[in-house]
Amino acid sequence: MADNERIPTVIADEAHIVYKIHQAGSVSSSPLASFKRLTTRAKNANIREVHAVKGVSFVAYKGEAIGLIGTNGSGKSTLLRAVAGLLPVSSGAIYAAGQPSLLGVNAALMNELPGDRNVELGCLAMGMSPAEVQAKRDAIIEFSGINDKGDFSSLPMRTYSSGMSARLRFSIAAAKKHDVLLIDEALATGDAKFRKRSEARVRELRQEAGTVFLVSHSEQSIRDTCERCIWLEAGVIRADGPTGEVMKEYEAFSRR
Numbered sequence: 001m002a003d004n005e006r007i008p009t010v011i012a013d014e015a016h017i018v019y020k021i022h023q024a025g026s027v028s029s030s031p032l033a034s035f036k037r038l039t040t041r042a043k044n045a046n047i048r049e050v051h052a053v054k055g056v057s058f059v060a061y062k063g064e065a066i067g068l069i070g071t072n073g074s075g076k077s078t079l080l081r082a083v084a085g086l087l088p089v090s091s092g093a094i095y096a097a098g099q100p101s102l103l104g105v106n107a108a109l110m111n112e113l114p115g116d117r118n119v120e121l122g123c124l125a126m127g128m129s130p131a132e133v134q135a136k137r138d139a140i141i142e143f144s145g146i147n148d149k150g151d152f153s154s155l156p157m158r159t160y161s162s163g164m165s166a167r168l169r170f171s172i173a174a175a176k177k178h179d180v181l182l183i184d185e186a187l188a189t190g191d192a193k194f195r196k197r198s199e200a201r202v203r204e205l206r207q208e209a210g211t212v213f214l215v216s217h218s219e220q221s222i223r224d225t226c227e228r229c230i231w232l233e234a235g236v237i238r239a240d241g242p243t244g245e246v247m248k249e250y251e252a253f254s255r256r
């Protein structure tokens with residue numbers, strides 16, 4: 001497809017993301033010290049900054065699945081959270097079509113409620129009608145496989161293993177069509193059988209026209225799911241292109 005026929009879904013333009021960490025309990029965090037800082041415009045010595053993403057630019061298009069790779073702490077999850085609108089950019093901009101959905105291992109479900117209630121609540125929260133929720137509920141539970149070893153869907157989620165909850169979260173989010181679906185390591189959490197099933201679902205979601213971003217340390221997941229790959233290192237894009245080529249560069253870097 002020619003570039004001018006492709007529809008952009010996410011545009012990052014020189015995006016910078018800085019975490020500000022307040023180190024509490026010090027004298028200079030008193031109201032008087034804060035007032036002095038305001039009047040003198042001095043920086044608070046007790047606020048540490050972590051510049052996690054440094055001037056990242058890219059355009060993602062409809063129908064693409066993009067893998068985000070890089071060593072620990074390189075800024076992958078931070079970038080994903082900013083695309084989802086959960087973190088502000090400190091300069092530059094990130095534009096996204098529709099409401100991107102972040103499907104992470106931390107997606108909020110209620111631990112005290114059983115899995116099937118969480119499926120209902122999760123679907124309602126994603127904007128499905130009650131009738132749609134009823135129609136999809138059993139299929140979502142079936143897809144998650146949480147009942148493979150007994151009737152777990154009627155038990156509180158606190159009784160689930162971390163893999164089981166991650167699978168249920170993935171299944172809920174994957175039940176809806178997304179303009180932009182952001183997946184953070186979710187595929188790596190399930191077992192091999194579930195991973196295959198979820199990869200197939202990611203492929204379907206792509207065909208349903210959305211854009212998928214996948215953060216994973218599993219080379220296989222990225223290779224099987226994404227045709228494009230962005231390699232982030234120390235908050236900077238080191239490579240952006242076809243998965244095979246970017247992976248090769250990344251592997252050479254990792255071997256050093």
Ligand SMILES: Nc1ncnc2c1ncn2[C@@H]1O[C@H](COP(=O)(O)OP(=O)(O)OP(=O)(O)O)[C@@H](O)[C@H]1O
Nearest residue numbers: 019021050052070071072073074075076077078079
């Ligand atoms: N909530 C936070 N507050 C302050 N700093 C943070 C926070 N979350 C992440 N960071 C810092 O931002 C940088 C990027 O972290 P991030 O989690 O985005 O990396 P990552 O590439 O996803 O890492 P990993 O592969 O280990 O999951 C790191 O230096 C990290 O310490």
